[in-house]
Amino acid sequence: MSEERSLHFLEEIVEADIAAGKHTTIHTRFPPEPNGYLHIGHAKSICLNFGLADKYGGKTNLRFDDTNPVTEDTEYVESIMADVRWLGFEWEELHYASDYFDQLHAFALELIGKGLAYVDDLSAEEIAETKGTPTSPGKASPYRSRSVEENLHLFQEMKAGMYNDGEKVLRAKIDLASPNMHMRDPIMYRIRKTEHHRTRDKWCIYPMYDFAHGQSDAIENITHSICTLEFEVHKPLYNWYIEQLGIFPSRQFEFARLNLTYTVMSKRKLLQLVQENMVDGWDDPRMPTISGMRRRGYTPASIRNFCDRIGVQRRENIIDVGLLEFFVREDLNKTALRRMVVLDPIKLIITNYPENSSEILQGENNPELEDNGGYRDLNFGRELWIEAEDFMEEPAKKWFRLAPGMHVRLKNAYIIKCTGFQKNGAGKVTEVLCEYYPESKSGQDTSGIPVKGTMHWVSVADSSTAEVRLYDRLFQVENPSNEDGDFKTYINPNSLEIIAEARVENSLLEAKGGQQFQFIRKGYFTLDNKYATNGKLVFNRTVTLKDTWSKEVKK
């Protein structure tokens, strides 16, 4: 079943490590900061970390990197856990960097004791100035040479809350002339008199990312600590802390983050869209967040397949969102129930069908499944709703649908012939007239009439209304972050079209939240968990069907 796949570079590293006897098994971790919602880029990291451990019989932890109380919140913790599980993964151990605050504090004391850390009274601006630039070395702070005793004492006072935010920091004493800016006496601890979402007011000093991440990895015996490329310059520092402390030698490896066309992926930008109400929250179906894609109707399998296919590399990339859509269609085609919905209704009257009469026809639930996935009842009658765009007064070239004199099949029903139409004062077609062939009934057609087109429909007498939300790409340009000026100026003003009253077949009255449907010839849709109520159906379009006709029209 599984096709032969070559190893990506991280798999090669793991296999080499195992072959060399470095580890018998591996331990990875997924370490989000709980300061926002997970997006498709995180999904890549999740699939990578969990997938790698799974492949080599290892384990994966979920660890919240909650070292900055200013930005973090339990709301995000909850959503992140829900999203990881929804994607289909279960962590081995659940940890918080904040669980290690005591241990981290002890590590800091140890480094101070070794003369490798000092308390600095310089302000943030002064530290930035004395740090130098990438091309010129930094200058030592006047406080760099404080004695171990003094440092211990001052750090104790910092911890005790005797100073205000920004008054003092604890710095590692490394190399102010290092070509790597991160090695120029990086800050280990800063004062933040802010309540932490878990430790509350226990601490007023908090470790920086660099002083927490590697040690957390080491505490959990993480063998392969996988992160994105921008952390590459942090690696010497990551290793320095581990070496000076003599703890478990976790090793960091970097891969290129995921970029997708027609969207943005940075948390900062996504947050802006939410805060400035350009979208309907983090779970807006147009957002590249996991929660947004879930609401939109994407399936976990389609996201996993996508992450699997794009692979993992160290080169910058921007992946065509069309590839994601391909995997969604591929998955939904096999699972979504087929239903008929008319988005832009006009009336079709079958003039030779008996008045006040109707009949029940059968429609397959999914032709891709065995036994067509079973059948549902379709109520057929003299008056039907059809799609306005399925009728043309004067047919275009290669037009297979309705036009005066043309034959077409009504899906799961009869072949009809268009005999006329009505227009209103504005010249808009309001009604199409036709005749049907009783002997052409679906499944028992003896008419012998050849038709090229098949159209969806719903009965006027026996259908309901629903709101349908059509989503398009959020941005008008492939890479909004790369354009001049504010990325928000490139937002697609037509990314959401709300159809207030589409006509749906009555079997959809039983639709449940999160259930997926294919509206025949229209695309994949799902019931919106947020806005659908008992009395009102609201559907989100996940993705359109491939449409070769619209390409034909463009020619």
Place this chain on the structure above:
RNA sequence: UGCCCGAUAGUAUAAUGGUAGUACGACAGAUUUUGGUUCUGUUUGUCUUGGUUCGAAUCCAGGUCGGGCAACCA
């Protein structure tokens, strides 16, 4: 401009010194009671200049282009 990383069809990803392959896309055709699905075919590529070698996408050197690094963010 100092240090680090990277460069294979339009996009992504293989080839681990020995036939440049795969997926998506695009195009054409067949099938089809969804202009869907499925099937078949076509299309387009190793950044550049040298070097090593019987042989280089792969190794080496120079160049070009792209990305990262100067938060008390992660």
